[in-house]
Amino acid sequence: MSLIPVTIITGFLGAGKTTLLNRILKDNHHKQRIAVIENEFGEENIDSNILVQDDAEQIVEMSNGCICCTIRSDLVTALTRLADKRRNGDINFDRVVIETTGLADPGPVAQTFFLEDAVAKDFMIDGIVTLMDAVFAMQQLDEYEQARQQVGYADRLLISKTDLVSAEEVELLIARLRRINPHASIHTVDFGRVPVAEVLDLRGFNLSSKVEVDMDDHTHRHDHDHPPHHDHECGPDCACSHHLDDINSFVFHSEKPFDPDRLNDFFDRMITLYGPQMLRYKGVLYMKGADRKVVFQGVQQLMGTDVVEKWEEKHAPESKLVFIGKNLPRTIFMEGLHASLAD
Incomplete structure (x- = not known):
């Protein structure tokens, strides 16, 4: 049996993770049953209108056949329980989406799939998707290491709320994100509306001969042991x-x-x-x-x-x-x- 693909959705508080997740769960075009593992400390919950309430073991089956599991212990327990129920025919799903809390470092979540044999035998990471709030992203990147880590681990970066800032501010944010992570592709999203293909089936952790690197900003190489070197003249707003x-x-x-x-x-x-x-x-x-x-x-x-x-x-x-x-x-x-x- 092939491994179950897992998408990790991360991003700072208020960036729109749950909005995106609700969009994915309501989108019937992908024809997939999705199990969602949601950290209970999230600032917003999955839309209760699409849930069939059943509190047994904190696993909830949705009206569209998807599954929701709220983490009350640890991730390994949640994943292995889902896999066991799937094997036993109690529940049915095609993939898993994990929504982390806004202050989460995605590193330990990603490592779980490599270090824990009980998880690795059933699951594989498909990709890490990070949402950024265009209004507050620059400040969050300045102030919080978790925000910078979320960008660094990403296979795809989605920028929300771009309608609330100027085009120049969006370009400055994109330039900064590319310097931090040239591997991730960058897209803007409007109230969570994004093609599911831009979130699922990224194959970001597959070993393949295709390496996507955005070279646009690699004249800006910042090293901690050398002052930053620029191949251009920086203005006051650079x-x-x-x-x-x-x-x-x-x-x-x-x-x-x-x-x-x-x-x-x-x-x-x-x-x-x-x-x-x-x-x-x-x-x-x-x-x-x-x-x-x-x-x-x-x-x-x-x-x-x-x-x-x-x-x-x-x-x-x-x-x-x-x-x-x-x-x-x-x-x-x-x-x-x-x-x-x-x-």
Whole structure:
């Protein structure tokens, strides 16, 4: 039996997570039965009008066949209980959506699917979706590490309430989000109205040869051990001149192959030294003597690799890696990666 895909919806208080969730549950076009795990400390509850009230074991079946489970213990218990009931034929669902609280760090939630065998045997993460409130996002990113972490872990960023701010403010926010996380695609949403395809089936944690990196703002590379370097003149309103986020990103690109032993040693050292700070990292690797692409993806200290298709003849082999983390020493990473290339 294939693994059940899980979408994690996160975002700061008031960003519109529950509004989005209610839209998904009312949308009949996706033809999927969804189990929702909702943290009871959320600022708003799932719309009771679409629930069939049944308080047994805190699992509620909805009128459209979806399931709602409020977490009163821990996530592992909630997931394993849902999986057991599905196996026994008590309930039926195709996927799970987890709505975190506004102040939640998505890291421990994501790690649950890698560290807990009882969860990993039934579930896999499909993607992390982070909602941002256009009115308060800049302030929240300045003041709260959780807000920056939510952006750093995301596979997709959705910006709400853009009608309440100027187009220039939206552009400044988008530029900042891209610097923090060039891996996530960014979309605006209107009162939770968003195509379900932009939330579900993201395959953000699949090991694949496609690495999406938005390179637009990678002239703005902010390192904690060096002052920010700009390839352009910053004016007084430039976003990068005011917000030096502790969570940011950098990209490594090379057309030279890696030496496998050197690269393994490098990753072992970096994960040992900086693992908790490495929120998301992924890439496609060109390895010496190999005619196939090697892909990798990691969350903090947990990393997986796979060998995929052959390099296309019309495209020269190349490596492309993206790292998103908290105060990662870009210089050490870049020099180490260069040193891991084959002679």
